[in-house]
Each structure stands twice: as structure tokens, then as C-alpha cells.
Amino acid sequence: MDPKHTGELLKHLEKQNELLSESYSLISHELHQLQVEEEMLMRKFHQLMQAQALNKKNENIDQICNGDDRKREFVNREMDNSVRSF
Numbered sequence: 001m002d003p004k005h006t007g008e009l010l011k012h013l014e015k016q017n018e019l020l021s022e023s024y025s026l027i028s029h030e031l032h033q034l035q036v037e038e039e040m041l042m043r044k045f046h047q048l049m050q051a052q053a054l055n056k057k058n059e060n061i062d063q064i065c066n067g068d069d070r071k072r073e074f075v076n077r078e079m080d081n082s083v084r085s086f
Helices: 003-065 069-084
Strands: none
Touching: 003 069
């Protein structure tokens, strides 16, 4: 290696190191933001799935009870007890 080019090579490598460090920092920040967004979306998805299950339960109760409030109360109690036993 020619000694007169060593200084230029060192400056070039230092610049490359600086650019790579900045890139790493930016990518790490972006990854963190995406992870936070993923967690938020998963929580929303979980809430949606819970609401959908509750709607399905209510539809099933409506079909079973045909508007009879006493039957509805009984079915609700039975379904709640069966869920707790799991």
C-alpha cells in the first residue's frame, strides 16, 4: 500500500463508518416505531375479536330465547358458568 494514500484511505473509512453509524441509528429508530405500531395494532385486533365474540354470543342467545327475557337470563348465566369452568 502506498503511504501517500493512507491518509485519504483513513478519511474515506472514517466517513464510511460515520454513514454506517447514522444508518444504524435511523434503522433502529424506525424498527422501534414499527414495533410500537405493531403492538398497538395487535391490541386493537384483540379488542375487535373480543367484540366479535360477544356479538356472536348475543346472536346465539337471541336465536335460543326468541325474545323471552327469563330464558335470556338463564342462558346468560349458563354460558358465563361454562366459560368460567375452562
